[in-house]
Amino acid sequence: MKEELQLDLQAYLDGELSSKDAREVAARIEIDPEARALHTQMQQTSALLKGNEVDRRLPQTREFFWSQIERQISREEQRGTTSAPWWLEFLRRHVGAVSGVGVAAALVILGAVQLNLVSSDLLEEIDNPLDETTSFSFRSESQKMTVVWIANPSSKKAEDEPDPGEEIVQ
């Protein structure tokens, strides 16, 4: 009972009771001498604590601590908004493997071309703009010569008809 009374009085002093409960407690204090004595004792104790608390001060102000926290929050926010594009993230994860494979492939291709393992025919382009002629090419590796032969089917029909050969040599 006394414990319950102490809790009620403590809540009454802290202003944590509803208006109805506060009126009940106030009425009890008026009629109950035990409640009145306890209430007085609690009031004095609270006043003593508030008036004689040692003032402890930190070397940094509260604004200092708050500015540190604020700075960290803004830094986290910036890191979130400026996320790297997807290709850069991919490179970051696979840069070692990709660069190694790329360098190896380049070296293989360069070596193949330099050692003539890859025929230079693969690198040539031949264009035959005339419809009435066809052309084909062949290469002699031993003679290091590429021959592009222009064939004109109509030159076989009649020797009287001019052919590209006559146009070129005469």
Add this chain to the structure above:
Amino acid sequence: MSLTPARKSFSKFMDLPRVKSRLARLTLLALIVCSSAGVASSADRHLEARLIWGTNDDKSPNPSHKRLEGDLAKKLQELPFKWKSYFEVNRQTFTINDKEYKKVVMSDKCFIEVKDKGDSKVTVKLYGQGKMTQRVDKPLPKDETLAIGGDDKHDTAWFVTVRPVEAPPSKPAPNAAAKK
């Protein structure tokens, strides 16, 4: 998970601003290397073009034609062509660059245009009667020969050969020649 020293250094390496600056530096370096390579490769190249007539006859009806000799004659003989004799109709030595086509007249009705494409590649356009009859893009390093040919009348053939040659010796200055 705590960061080991290796992880910490790798994390520093892959920091976004550092990666961007490294990529920018590598790109700049690559551009400098490529441009210097481009400058180096843009020097003029010396080529030789010949108009050749192939026949099974021992002589050419045109007295101005010279019998083909030298390594080019040997190459054509080694190839599986049916013609026994080759005659040189015309020979031209010229230089090409990567800026514009060089026109080389081989006969009254035939000319070629040649351009350097870099990396030993050349483009050769063959014209007959003012019309382009063939275009060839191919690598043409030293000792390599390109021959464009076709049938001619009476079972003969014509060839236009293009190949690299050494630069001709430079002529002495007129003042130096006069002093001597």
